[in-house]
Amino acid sequence: MSETYASYPPVGADHDFDLDGDTLREECGVFGIFGHPDAAAITTLGLHALQHRGQEAVGMVSFDGKRFHAERKLGLVGDSFSDRAVIERLEGASAIGHVRYSTTGETVIRNVQPLFAELDGGGFAVAHNGNLTNGITLRRQLIKDGAICQSTTDTEVILHLLARSRKPRLIERFLDAVRALEGAYALVALSNKKLIGARDPLGIRPLVLGELDGKYILASETCALDMIGARFVRDIENGEVVVISEDGVESLRPFPPCPARPCVFEYIYFARPDSIVNGRSVYEARKAFGAQLAIENPVDIDVVVPVPDSGVPAAIGYAQKAGVPYELGIIRNHYVGRTFIQPTQAIRELGVRLKHSANRAAIAGKRIVLIDDSLVRGTTSVKIVRMMREAGAKEVHFRLASPPITHPDFYGIDTPERDNLLAATHDLEAMRAYIGADSLAFLSVEGLYHALGFPGRDPHAPQLTDHCFTGDYPTPLSDLEVASPRKLSLLAEAD
């Protein structure tokens, strides 16, 4: 069932220009604050700081003590929520918000989070970062039991589970709901009395607790706290539910204890470099990946060239470790606009140059190493290597600051089908030949763990969610048995 609204497509500005879908896409960021007079303005700023986690849509729900207020918009925070009138409509001292890059469900307004429902005990809003691996299974059972699904998001499933719990207290119903979930999630929810945060049992997606003017805040990353001048209190732990109310913060543990296993891609690509994720600086992690790469795969070169912007920290780390000059060999055009549709064949062929251009002065006649964060389909890499050669580079070596991606993700990262992952279908030499580089190397899995300070990967209890490199999925994949992992929307089915 298609739906159309007056909307515009967003553009991912910080990462590779996705001419060919050759990128990983973040899925979501969440934010919440309880009891602060500037709740809506602060949530706006927090979501702006989390914009790199989702650029398609923004939503916010506030509560003013009597009524809930909601705003949902397609596009960027700065475009949609920078109007005073919008902030003023979101009355109240508590609010939650969400930025979204749709992984499941089309980007239609009714899918934009937070979702809201009127429950028996009052209104309830919830926003979700992650992806359930039993979302379809749960949805089918709910529909069989007479539920009506109007969106195609996992978040609606959570609302239904909550609404159908027979427990008397809202928190108990919320715990009933999360206990039914499998997969990855970081949730923020708002009732007429409480702000709730929850992280899945493995802590796959991040969530932190902050404090501003004595009021508590939940956010996907610490950069959202820095934006508003809030203090970082601590990470929400894996499997923890925190309940923030007039009485302070209460911590609940609805799951049996187990070690955390956060997603490694937050370090490689998703989180902002200035965030501290699970106690580690993302910037330092990326520099360490680059340094480790220089150790594992030394190559005789004249300059180190980052693929902007995601390859920059690793390239700095590489250059420092290798003692080779770091140079801007690729210049990025930030003015690509929302929708550079390529109207003619001539323009399509020049595609990659719309976003990147070679800085001839820095590379002509030089032996260069290109540093990128990860390799997905490889189509952009082909174009960048060719562009470097056309600009006169004598040798072009390619290094990736992460291991080969061989398996798709089902926890909220929008990876291509397995057949389209270059590393799933090519060996190293075939990849090198495809990309056209003089040499190609990836960071090793062990090197990845080393760079993050681990003695190595514990094969019996891996310290990170790393299935994209190892195939070792940390949770059951129930929906895979009932449907194609890509076909997450029942709305399109009819029998």
Next chain:
Amino acid sequence: MSETYASYPPVGADHDFDLDGDTLREECGVFGIFGHPDAAAITTLGLHALQHRGQEAVGMVSFDGKRFHAERKLGLVGDSFSDRAVIERLEGASAIGHVRYSTTGETVIRNVQPLFAELDGGGFAVAHNGNLTNGITLRRQLIKDGAICQSTTDTEVILHLLARSRKPRLIERFLDAVRALEGAYALVALSNKKLIGARDPLGIRPLVLGELDGKYILASETCALDMIGARFVRDIENGEVVVISEDGVESLRPFPPCPARPCVFEYIYFARPDSIVNGRSVYEARKAFGAQLAIENPVDIDVVVPVPDSGVPAAIGYAQKAGVPYELGIIRNHYVGRTFIQPTQAIRELGVRLKHSANRAAIAGKRIVLIDDSLVRGTTSVKIVRMMREAGAKEVHFRLASPPITHPDFYGIDTPERDNLLAATHDLEAMRAYIGADSLAFLSVEGLYHALGFPGRDPHAPQLTDHCFTGDYPTPLSDLEVASPRKLSLLAEAD
């Protein structure tokens, strides 16, 4: 809970320019067709013909044998559905559609009908004209039972009742649902196998069956059939449910038999003059009201002047019966635009002239009678009488082609609160003085029945739904006990 979307306010073009809310507003029109290759294009035309029943939003759902397709837009059919791409997206041979003037629920996209839900047996779409008098009561019970309500429409209540029925067959579940309803409704619904139509036990809101190229059609009024060149088959009867499928039309009677009691306002104001409603020509009915008015309240005048456009047929009837020339004493400006906000005090004072102007040549020095269809708040009438005097009319008499409105409606007509109904708070002479006319008269209730061909009103079994004139509500008003009749949205409540 407020919601905002990029939308624009529509304008009611055919009726009095609603500068002061001094008008009745229609609520909705519905249309459906089963098994025709041009289903979406035909539904577009049918909805365009029903546009006078609702100008705020349009929606359509089609079914192509495998998938449902939906389009929902704020604004007019001609603005939103006249694009080939929109029609082409609505694939399939069956479709239902809806035009809406919101009575309950704000006009946000998620409230635009048809609503759609994925049920256990497949997709189901439903569109509704009318208003339930136990909608809040049902909604509260559903929420108590764990249902999630995301829109504020009665239509969602119907979907929930259907989803929760334990009956095995869809039709049985639909009958379960309608049996729980009180109030006025004309429904069209579309499953993956059937097109369903239903009219409430009293037949308050209209619904007709038509046929084009051997395929069946449901529509609020016959003018929608005329638009597409379809044949009128018959009215759906009060309390009837018709099920249209590959096997033809099946008629079901889920309610105990009772006499029909259609809403008299369809004749007075809502239906298009070229429609045949419940077997009567609306144009002839309005002319008969005007003629009866001339009989009941003769006055010595030089010209008969209609208040355009809704007073025109009654004025023609009056002029023919009275033998007095019919003249365009008021010229209507059709170019008011969507949103003539009155930016300054100077413009506000001239308000009524934005839409109406006096035709001095036709009235100066004359004794005139103004004929309008009904009197709500009276604020526009005051301005029109004054405008006539300023243009030189020697005497200004005012006649209404319906009785005094003393009670609000709860069946889908958007009437003001009782305190704002002029006839509820003023006697005849006070109304005349307020309006500033030389004389004022209304059609009598008995005259209304006579004009429609009845021997008179049967006080024990009134032949029409006429509570606005009589206070005789035809169904229980359950929601009145649980909430203010105006406060129909639980979404705004929190406790």
Next chain:
Amino acid sequence: MSETYASYPPVGADHDFDLDGDTLREECGVFGIFGHPDAAAITTLGLHALQHRGQEAVGMVSFDGKRFHAERKLGLVGDSFSDRAVIERLEGASAIGHVRYSTTGETVIRNVQPLFAELDGGGFAVAHNGNLTNGITLRRQLIKDGAICQSTTDTEVILHLLARSRKPRLIERFLDAVRALEGAYALVALSNKKLIGARDPLGIRPLVLGELDGKYILASETCALDMIGARFVRDIENGEVVVISEDGVESLRPFPPCPARPCVFEYIYFARPDSIVNGRSVYEARKAFGAQLAIENPVDIDVVVPVPDSGVPAAIGYAQKAGVPYELGIIRNHYVGRTFIQPTQAIRELGVRLKHSANRAAIAGKRIVLIDDSLVRGTTSVKIVRMMREAGAKEVHFRLASPPITHPDFYGIDTPERDNLLAATHDLEAMRAYIGADSLAFLSVEGLYHALGFPGRDPHAPQLTDHCFTGDYPTPLSDLEVASPRKLSLLAEAD
């Protein structure tokens, strides 16, 4: 040279729905006020009253004693100028405005009037209703002399003539400019000291002087005065230039005296029925055309049916004179929207019904006469006659309240090329057969003059501009010698 802007096409709401270009289009309306504190708001209202003269664009220029302010918008007054912020930006006590239906020049913002130029003595704005018959000739000469033309409007030519005059005083330069013009024009212009009005030597296009609160007003029609409660002072005379300043109204006569010869189409179609044009009520004129038609062409019928809305006054006159009931046999749908593009063949075939529908109850089994104001291409008439027959009319007679149009206009009315004028290529019987009516008749030219109170048409000095019926053009057609009359834009030429 094409230009594109974010714009939307307007729709003519008051006249026949122009599915086939089968209509005459008005060209423009002008308004001006001098020295009133609410100048912009009053001009907005005045332009709204003149909206029937042009729906494509609106423009206004005000002067605040120091600076000029301009706003130009595509669309209706009520859509574009009803925002308080727009009115507030148009500061000052003097303003002129313009509504436009483009006849020459595409509707791009830079063509929207009033045009403004910085002259040696200060700013000067001018707005124009009409069309020059030597506009291209003048433009070519100006370009040869080094002028730069950036719009494609005649109005720019006027500005250039003024700028190049060597006279010291602005008014003398204005008189220099108008003396160079041939064709039809009613101008309003605003300098930093004066409001100027001018009407061509024959007074082809209308212009009136009004007064409100002691301040002078210029407007195309009296209905604009009525809208704002202003007093009608007098018509600007043919060949008169009025200069309004702090010192009052000064009247100049730059041309040799000659009898007025106003355009007859203002009575037939263009002016609003409530306007008084050149001393005659338009409504009374149209009724008189209808009455004259009943005398000239009696026919035995049961009902008189107007083609809405332009045929209504003539139909009332016809019915009163013939003593036959006037009935709404055609219902008009006012909700056609801005752009009912007909997305499919099925919809295109039903085209005319999008705007008009047959009122079966009023015409089935009856002998009817349809009254329309004029016949252009005839394509809509074909469809309406067919619609009447399909709705059961026993006989369908067709009467036009004006003579056959055999010649195109070059004075501001957008007529089709001569080959597309039905009456230019068909005799009466061929027209009747084409339209499919049982009989067809036009008002005679003599009858037209009689109905307007003349003893008859004076062939040596016709009292009206009536070349569309007679081929008797009142001015030289200089541009016809230099270019196709349709090709009025030099901007598209290159050599």
Next chain:
Amino acid sequence: MSETYASYPPVGADHDFDLDGDTLREECGVFGIFGHPDAAAITTLGLHALQHRGQEAVGMVSFDGKRFHAERKLGLVGDSFSDRAVIERLEGASAIGHVRYSTTGETVIRNVQPLFAELDGGGFAVAHNGNLTNGITLRRQLIKDGAICQSTTDTEVILHLLARSRKPRLIERFLDAVRALEGAYALVALSNKKLIGARDPLGIRPLVLGELDGKYILASETCALDMIGARFVRDIENGEVVVISEDGVESLRPFPPCPARPCVFEYIYFARPDSIVNGRSVYEARKAFGAQLAIENPVDIDVVVPVPDSGVPAAIGYAQKAGVPYELGIIRNHYVGRTFIQPTQAIRELGVRLKHSANRAAIAGKRIVLIDDSLVRGTTSVKIVRMMREAGAKEVHFRLASPPITHPDFYGIDTPERDNLLAATHDLEAMRAYIGADSLAFLSVEGLYHALGFPGRDPHAPQLTDHCFTGDYPTPLSDLEVASPRKLSLLAEAD
């Protein structure tokens, strides 16, 4: 005279987020191609590559051998010209285009370049980068002579001069026109036979000649040639006019010979780092500024931190020369959106963080030096220094890779009034105190010349246009005698 259109404000994405106007703004970029079948698509790409020179509006004019076609849009190339329909409307094998950041004239559509005029010999379009220092003087004279000015751009003045030349050939008229100009300009113009390029006598603004598929191209910078894979042929020389036609490239020299004196700000800030301007790599120049800065002003620090993005190359040069690690101590948020209006006081106070955030991990506990390209008002620098301290930097030193700006520009760079230039009103210590840095230093004027390979500044014949640092303006400033240098629009004057 204000003009309003449906438009949106653009945002400068590559440079400092201009919360306080604390930035220099580029003015324009131009592009032209002659005789290539993909002229419009290639011009689109070329303008996209020049987008950093102007983000407010884009315009293009093409010529198809018979007609000129124009498109003018507010916003980015990628938003406005990426639609196939737009490209297809721009038919023809020759085209010129323009991106604009308005320095004179408001950004209204009619000011968007290229401007077009119909001249005696045919159509002529011209686009301009730079600013005339006698534009007002010329405009006044033209108006006195009867010219009409409808835009507020210098470009219109050039068109008028051309139109009024009495020379028979177009090129001679063009030379007449440029000989009247004072100031800085790089022009591209298109007639129905020729593509013309011109650079002012001192070559202040850049213009290069390129070649693709044997067809000639003109562009502001070489990065536009690289974008489309074109070959760099040579710089257009100072005072040179090139005429490109079917016969190839002809070079004209309308001015007496004099040494070039290009604008130094192209190296410091405006040109893209991958461009080669006047034979020098911009990237290498910026690195050399940074290296020279490290030599001139050594300081004992732990890390070098660029102010992104404009300070990056200089910071790399500084770090390499100083042998200190280069670190991303400031993270830039690229998702600021078009219009992050700051709706509340709370958000306004956090202003700078909307665009920049401190990367605590890289700077906490460290002694850092911030490298920025130039200092204008200093307001952003204050916030960045404070942000660094709040993030834990032990010492914060500030270095500017250009000398103090003490004088405003009148050649196309939008500098603040002199009173608002920090270096014009504060000595070095006062600036340091204002900014709050531990130390502050600027590149010296001599160092600037050294870094660019000159033995030093020749005071008698300076090799560069450098008045912003020296007050040594290279041309007369005629308009300064007739008007405030800021008041460049006559349209707002009235007397």
